[in-house]
Amino acid sequence: MYSAAQTDNTVSIQNLSFSRGDRKIFDDISMQFARGKITAIMGPSGTGKTTLLKLIGGQLCPEQGCIVVDGENVHQLRLADLYDLRKRMGMLFQSGALLTDMSVYDNVAFPLREHTRLTESLIRTLVLMKLQSVGLRGARDLMPNELSGGMARRVALARAIALDPMMIMYDEPFTGQDPISLGVLVKLIKTLNSTLHLTSIVVSHDVQETAAIADYIYLISDGKVVGQGTPEQISRSESGWVRQFMRGDADGPVRFHYTDDDYLEDLFHTEEQ
Amino acid sequence: MLYVLQQLGYVTRQRLTKLGRGTFFLLHVLTGISDILRRPELLIRQLYSVGVLTFLIITVSGLFVGMVLGLQGYYVLSDFGAEETLGVMVATSLVRELGPVVSALLFAGRADSALTAEIGLMKATEQLSGMEMMAVDPVKRIIAPRFFAGFFSMPLLAALFSMIGVLGGQMVGVGLLGVDDGAFWSQMQAKLDFSDDILNGIIKSTVFGFVASWIALFEGYDAVPTSEGVSRATTRTVVNSAFATLGLDFILTALMFGDD
Ligand SMILES: Nc1ncnc2c1ncn2[C@@H]1O[C@H](COP(=O)(O)OP(=O)(O)OP(=O)(O)O)[C@@H](O)[C@H]1O
Ligand SMILES: [Mg+2]
Numbered sequence: 084m085y086s087a088a089q090t091d092n093t094v095s096i097q098n099l100s101f102s103r104g105d106r107k108i109f110d111d112i113s114m115q116f117a118r119g120k121i122t123a124i125m126g127p128s129g130t131g132k133t134t135l136l137k138l139i140g141g142q143l144c145p146e147q148g149c150i151v152v153d154g155e156n157v158h159q160l161r162l163a164d165l166y167d168l169r170k171r172m173g174m175l176f177q178s179g180a181l182l183t184d185m186s187v188y189d190n191v192a193f194p195l196r197e198h199t200r201l202t203e204s205l206i207r208t209l210v211l212m213k214l215q216s217v218g219l220r221g222a223r224d225l226m227p228n229e230l231s232g233g234m235a236r237r238v239a240l241a242r243a244i245a246l247d248p249m250m251i252m253y254d255e256p257f258t259g260q261d262p263i264s265l266g267v268l269v270k271l272i273k274t275l276n277s278t279l280h281l282t283s284i285v286v287s288h289d290v291q292e293t294a295a296i297a298d299y300i301y302l303i304s305d306g307k308v309v310g311q312g313t314p315e316q317i318s319r320s321e322s323g324w325v326r327q328f329m330r331g332d333a334d335g336p337v338r339f340h341y342t343d344d345d346y347l348e349d350l351f352h353t354e355e356q
Numbered sequence: 357m358l359y360v361l362q363q364l365g366y367v368t369r370q371r372l373t374k375l376g377r378g379t380f381f382l383l384h385v386l387t388g389i390s391d392i393l394r395r396p397e398l399l400i401r402q403l404y405s406v407g408v409l410t411f412l413i414i415t416v417s418g419l420f421v422g423m424v425l426g427l428q429g430y431y432v433l434s435d436f437g438a439e440e441t442l443g444v445m446v447a448t449s450l451v452r453e454l455g456p457v458v459s460a461l462l463f464a465g466r467a468d469s470a471l472t473a474e475i476g477l478m479k480a481t482e483q484l485s486g487m488e489m490m491a492v493d494p495v496k497r498i499i500a501p502r503f504f505a506g507f508f509s510m511p512l513l514a515a516l517f518s519m520i521g522v523l524g525g526q527m528v529g530v531g532l533l534g535v536d537d538g539a540f541w542s543q544m545q546a547k548l549d550f551s552d553d554i555l556n557g558i559i560k561s562t563v564f565g566f567v568a569s570w571i572a573l574f575e576g577y578d579a580v581p582t583s584e585g586v587s588r589a590t591t592r593t594v595v596n597s598a599f600a601t602l603g604l605d606f607i608l609t610a611l612m613f614g615d616d
Contacts, residue, residue, distance in 0.1 A: 140489050162493075169491035180486030183478075194490045197497070242490075 092151075093118045093250050093282035094139055099148035101131075101138060108134050110306035111148070116250075121276050121283040123297035125290070125328070126304050132286040133177055135303075136252045139284075140174055141165050153249065170198055173243035173251040177258075179235040181227040181242070187214070188223040191242045198246060213241040216271060218264065233259040237268070244275060250282035251275070257289045265289075269296055290329055294318070302328060378574045381495070385573070388493075388500025398501040406467050406502060407509030411516070413466050414459055418517040421454055422446060422524025429525070430533050439535050443544035446525035447518075451548065451557045452613075455518035457605050460564035463510060464597040468572035471502055472593040475576025476586035484577075499577065503569045510565025511558050518557065556612045563604055568597040 094116035101109045108131040116122045124132050137143045139150055141157045150157045155168055181190050191210045195201060201209070214220045217237040227235060236259065243251055253272065257265050273296050276283050287293045294300070294314040302310035302317070302325055310317060310325040317325060327334075392399050429445045475498070478484050484494040522544075529535040548554070572593045579589035 137485075142485055142488060166491045166493065169489055172489070174486075174489040176482055176486055176489075178482050180482040182483055182486075183481065194492070197490070197492050246490075 091118050092116055093153055094284070095151045096139075097148050097151070099138065099150065100146045101134065101143070102146060103134075107306050109145075112303070112306065112308050113148075114301055114308065114311075116282060116284055117299065118282050119276070119280045120298040121272065121285060121296055123285045123287060123293045123300045125287065125293065125300060125302050126309075127328070128288075130304050131306070132303070133254055136174065136254055136284070136286065139252065140169065140172060170246060171249045173246070173248040175236070175240050175243045175251065175253045175256055177254040179227075179232075179239040181230075181235055181239055183227045185227075186223065187219065187225050187227070187230070187238050190227065190238060191245055194242065194245045209245065210241075213245055214238075216244075217241045218267060231259075233261070233264060236260075237264065240268070240271075247279065248281070250284070252284045252286075254286050255288065256285065257287055257292055265292065272296060290331070294329075304328075374578070377578065378570070381574050381577060382570055384495045385500050385503050385570075388496035389504070391496045392500060392504060398497070399504055402501040402505035403509060406471070406505040407513065410463060410466050410509070410513060413462055414513045414517050415520050417458065417462055418455075418520035419524040421458060421517075422450065422521030422526075423528045425449060425454075425521065426525035426528030426533070430529055430535065439529075439533075440539040441543050441547075442525070442529045442535050443522075443540035444547040446529070447522050447544045447548055448553060450518040450521040450525075451553045453605070453609070455514045455521065456557055456561035456564055457601060459514045459517040460510065460561065460568060460601040461598055463506075463513060463565075464568055464572075464594050464601070467506065468568050468593050468597055469590050471506070471569070471572040472576040472579070472590045473586060475499065475502075475573060476579035476581070476589050479577065479579060480581035480583070480586060495577075499573050503573055506569030506572070507562070507565045510568070511561040514557065514561035514564075552613075556608075559612075560605065560608050563608065564601050567600050567604060571597045571600060 092115045094114075096112065096114045098111050098113055099109050100107070100111050124135065126132055134143065138145055139152060139157065141160070144158055149159075152168060153171065155164070157165065157168070160168065181187075182193065185193065188210055191213055192206050195206050195209060199206075211220055211223070214223055217240055219234060219237055219241065222230065222234065222238075227238070230238065236256065240253070240256060243253075256268055256272065260268060269292050272283060272285065275281050276296075285293060285297065294317070297314055299313055300311065300317050301308055304324070310320055310322055310328075312320070317329065320326060320329075326332075425446045426442065429442050430439055433439045433442055433445065475484075478494075478498065484498070487494045487497065526537075526540060530537045530540055575589040575593045575596070576586075579585045
């Protein structure tokens with residue numbers, strides 16, 4: 084079913100549709116994520132970027148279309164096979180999703196202890212290496228509730244790379260980082276990608292940082308792909324939508340509001356009641 | 357009228373789907389036993405927090421319930437000059453009914469509500485989905501150990517409750533009201549039957565432990581992932597496991613002690 088040209092994609096999404104209640108989040112979209120490359124997904128808040136990552140991870144089921152990860156159709160796998168596939172995927176949650184009853188150290192060690200039979204001393208070495216790479220080796224004895232939002236996200240990143248997965252999905256890794264840790268994270272994502280040949284999917288609002296490291300960018304809005312291409316192509320795009328989003332102008336075709344029923348009419352409605 | 361029927365149908369359907377989900381959930385939890393056999397330390401940790409930490413409330417309540425039984429029993433029995441049988445009365449009511457039922461109710465308040473809140477909060481803070489994405493099945497890793505901990509500790513706690521209760525009854529009856537110590541124990545020994553009383557009590561509390569842990573964990577797992585959702589789920593756990601305990605107690609009592 085899949086032609087040879089598609090096999091160099093780690094993730095391939097075909098004609099995907101998905102709704103939450105009556106709201107159509109995705110309407111027949113197709114995307115490809117090339118192996119060993121960094122692909123960015125951008126779009127206004129609430130368009131469904133997190134939802135897309137959860138669909139790829141098999142936590143939500145699409146209404147139509149299919150998602151193929153590493154040659155396997157995610158939503159037709161048996162549960163055991165899905166868990167096997169997930170061992171090869173890392174995911175950085177937008178909220179961090181650290182286990183709150185374990186220390187930072189145990190959080191990063193968690194996937195290693197669950198899935199490998201490494202000795203504790205080897206695990207210690209690995210955990211300290213991962214924590215060092217996100218600059219938090221000194222914070223290993225803290226509990227998650229003692230971390231700041233930015234720190235928690237970096238711990239979550241260390242945990243996501245603990246098993247050396249073949250692909251990582253980063254859900255807004257740069258939010259809440261100071262300029263220095265932001266620079267470190269950008270470099271880390273780039274390094275991980277080039278040294279380990281990871282396939283990276285980065286969801287982010289930070290246009291500059293993302294454009295600097297991404298090999299390919301998808302812009303999504305209202306359930307559709309509204310722009311795609313390499314960062315150069317995107318920056319040279321003729322589309323008014325793409326230009327507005329990348330420059331952050333307030334006026335233009337991008338909707339800032341959740342729904343577009345008339346503002347004045349909505350105000351009048353309350354008076355009627 | 358039509359509206360009422362509509363609502364009735366809607367609610368019934370919702371309850372039934374929830375029951376269905378709950379059943380699948382239970383089956384999933386039960387498959388977790390293989391993981392627990394491989395890693396018993398997970399179960400032991402939960403036995404501590406579910407079982408051991410409930411010890412105190414069970415002990416204290418058992419003591420007082422037993423003491424009250426001793427008092428009340430003495431007043432009634434002494435009217436008939438039968439205060440020698442106080443031991444039988446205290447022990448039978450504890451082992452057959454009060455031990456399993458009261459400790460299950462206390463357990464629902466102390467341990468089950470905590471389980472629901474814990475699981476619900478883990479869901480609300482995405483810890484459960486985070487675990488799924490790390491290829492760790494939260495139902496097996498987090499929920500199954502808690503389920504079996506509740507299941508195993510309930511009969512033990514009920515037994516503890518009955519034992520302390522009997523001691524409480526003896527303290528009041530013999531120590532305070534002057535019932536003969538030898539008669540208290542020997543009557544009890546003669547009248548209490550192992551399979552009729554003790555075994556049935558154990559069966560009851562095992563059933564209660566099973567159902568209460570199931571309710572608590574499913575309510576947490578199925579909670580709406582918000583603070584309000586979790587608080588509602590916690591309330592539902594306490595209410596539902598109390599109802600389930602009392603309802604099942606009636607059924608089990610009818611089945612066990614019906615025909616003799
Ligand atoms: N559990 C849910 N139930 C119902 N609707 C939801 C749920 N989660 C998300 N949504 C809706 O799905 C849409 C997409 O949500 P999603 O979290 O994927 O957005 P996002 O693109 O990641 O936004 P952000 O950039 O702010 O993180 C939103 O409009 C939201 O209202
Ligand atoms: Mg998001």
